[in-house]
Amino acid sequence: xxxxxxxxxxxxxxxxxxxxxxxxxxxxxxxxxxxxxxxxxxxxxxxxxxxxxxxxxxxxxxxxxxxxxxxxxxxxxxxxxxxxxxxxxxxxxxxxxxxxxxxxxxxxxxxxxxxxxxxxxxxxxxxxxxxxxxxxxxxxxxxxxxxxxxxxxxxxxxxxxxxxxxxxxxxxxxxxxxxxxxxxxxxxxxxxxxxxxxxxxxxxxxxxxxxxxxxxxxxxxxxxxxxxxxxxxxxxxxxxxxxxxxxxxxxxxxxxxxxxxxxxxxxxxxxxxxxxxxxxxxxxxxxxxxxxxxxxxxxxxxxxxxxxxxxxxxxxxxxxxxxxxxxxxxxxxxxxxxxxxxxxxxxxxxxxxxxxxxxxxxxxxxxxxxxxxxxxxxxxxxxxxxxxxxxxxxxxxxxxxxxxx
Ligand SMILES: Nc1nc2c(ncn2[C@@H]2O[C@H](COP(=O)(O)OP(=O)(O)O)[C@@H](O)[C@H]2O)c(=O)[nH]1
Ligand SMILES: [Mg+2]
Numbered sequence: 001x002x003x004x005x006x007x008x009x010x011x012x013x014x015x016x017x018x019x020x021x022x023x024x025x026x027x028x029x030x031x032x033x034x035x036x037x038x039x040x041x042x043x044x045x046x047x048x049x050x051x052x053x054x055x056x057x058x059x060x061x062x063x064x065x066x067x068x069x070x071x072x073x074x075x076x077x078x079x080x081x082x083x084x085x086x087x088x089x090x091x092x093x094x095x096x097x098x099x100x101x102x103x104x105x106x107x108x109x110x111x112x113x114x115x116x117x118x119x120x121x122x123x124x125x126x127x128x129x130x131x132x133x134x135x136x137x138x139x140x141x142x143x144x145x146x147x148x149x150x151x152x153x154x155x156x157x158x159x160x161x162x163x164x165x166x167x168x169x170x171x172x173x174x175x176x177x178x179x180x181x182x183x184x185x186x187x188x189x190x191x192x193x194x195x196x197x198x199x200x201x202x203x204x205x206x207x208x209x210x211x212x213x214x215x216x217x218x219x220x221x222x223x224x225x226x227x228x229x230x231x232x233x234x235x236x237x238x239x240x241x242x243x244x245x246x247x248x249x250x251x252x253x254x255x256x257x258x259x260x261x262x263x264x265x266x267x268x269x270x271x272x273x274x275x276x277x278x279x280x281x282x283x284x285x286x287x288x289x290x291x292x293x294x295x296x297x298x299x300x301x302x303x304x305x306x307x308x309x310x311x312x313x314x315x316x317x318x319x320x321x322x323x324x325x326x327x328x329x330x331x332x333x334x335x336x337x338x339x340x341x342x343x344x345x346x347x348x349x350x351x352x353x354x355x356x357x358x359x360x361x362x363x364x365x366x367x368x369x370x371x372x373x374x375x376x377x378x379x380x381x382x383x384x385x386x387x388x389x390x391x392x393x394x395x396x397x398x399x400x401x402x403x404x405x
Contacts (some may be wrong), residue, residue: 006143012082016023069307081222083203085109086117088188094132096209101135104207108217114205115139117197119328120148121183141197149191158346167296168334172245176334214370215380221357231353232345234286236371236390237272237397242283244334249281252343269346269354272397272404284397285342287364351404366390 009357019288022184036300087103089097097377099182101116115138124142150159161179175181188206203222225233256263256278270277345354361382362369369391370384376388391398 046248059249074117080112080114081203081220081226083222084115084117084198084201085205085207085211086119086192086198087207088119088184088192089209090120091128093121093209094128095180098130098131100133100207100209100211101132103211103213105136106212107140107215113138114222115141117195117201119145119192119195119197120143121145121147134252142208143195143197145187145191145195149194149295150187152179152186161191164333168243173334174241176244182334185335185337189335189340207362210364212363212368214363214368214384215359215377215382217360218380219359221360225355228355229353230355231349232286233355233357235357235360236364237356238287238367238390239286239374239395239397240283240285240336240339244336245281245283245339246334248335248339248343252281253278256347264348264350267350267352269349269351269404272351272400273343273346280344281339282397283339283402285336285339286345286356286397286398286401287338287367303349316356337349356401394395 076312087097097118115134116132118128118132118140119146121140125146127289129140129142139193152158165177165182172186193204198204205221221233224230275282275283282293322404358373359371359380360369360378361371361384363384367390368384368388370386371382372378372386372389372391374386376382
């Protein structure tokens with residue numbers, strides 16, 4: 001009996017010692033480490049700056065204790081980009097937001113551990129935060145959008161704006177009469193990357209509620225972008241509704257004439273958005289719903305290359321135009337943020353800096369991109385059907401993109 005007790009005690013001590021050694025030397029990373037340890041290649045996030053009046057939810061950075069979950073990438077590398085997912089959402093978008101996060105975690109992020117930022121012009125409810133946090137061990141932050149970034153500025157003639165919106169509503173212009181949608185487009189065009197929570201990251205992946213990721217994402221899109229001098233990535237390209245942008249291209253042309261220094265004259269992607277050398281806009285835009293971009297990179301990021309910083313200024317400029325003209329222009333049209341970003345990318349970047357992620361199976365509303373080769377489809381264990389891809393349907397701009405490359 002005594003011998004048996006001694007044996008059990010010895011076995012216990014040996015297994016504890018083995019466990020300690022394993023935890024010390026194992027290549028597996030543990031989630032309760034400092035993010036800077038987990039992502040050694042990444043810049044350590046700066047303390048988020050704080051707006052005076054609109055406090056960022058300070059509780060959010062303190063993640064609740066989590067079970068330890070190993071993080072690894074396919075190659076076994078622990079290298080990560082300084083990157084985040086970002087979702088603009090209302091409290092009422094919770095169910096859709098949960099679906100998107102669940103999909104992202106299952107198809108990609110449970111192996112990578114990238115953080116999330118959620119932004120809203122109203123405080124997120126405790127229920128929203130708790131249920132989102134319950135889906136992922138990653139850091140999740142919830143930010144309140146500063147009022148001056150969301151609501152239309154004082155100098156807007158609200159009577160004129162209302163009249164224009166009523167007119168658009170009568171003409172059945174999609175979301176034309178919806179002020180919140182106008183503000184959302186304006187915010188997504190020119191402001192989201194200015195949010196203090198966003199300033200700490202160099203790469204953004206915009207996610208919307210209710211989107212679906214239909215294939216395993218096997219490689220890290222952030223690192224792919226970083227390592228291949230890419231700035232702007234997308235999967236779907238569609239035509240914009242003409243009635244929403246009657247004034248957009250004229251505004252872009254004025255901007256181009258006033259600021260030729262911002263326009264890349266060779267090697268750009270102009271042919272993707274214009275078939276007549278820039279006289280008119282063909283309404284093609286990449287769906288910026290799933291894109292990885294550096295539009296928000298700031299000069300505070302020490303590792304930003306100069307081109308990136310310049311891009312930021314350029315995109316801010318065009319976004320500032322959007323911010324002003326969305327509601328100030330006589331016709332008060334309702335420009336979407338997707339054409340604004342796509343035009344900026346097509347005019348300011350080398351076309352090689354724009355990337356179409358063929359391997360990312362992605363669905364937003366009725367639009368779906370499914371990898372078009374059997375090899376990618378199988379490798380990604382895709383749920384979508386190759387033949388149901390939107391890419392070559394008449395409403396898609398994919399052919400224009402292919403012709404460019
Ligand atoms: N906080 C907030 N987010 C919004 C509002 N309107 C739209 N969004 C978000 O903005 C994004 C685009 O909105 P959505 O309705 O999907 O527009 P669509 O994709 O153009 O049809 C989604 O992430 C929405 O959750 C709003 O009034 N407030
Ligand atoms: Mg949407």
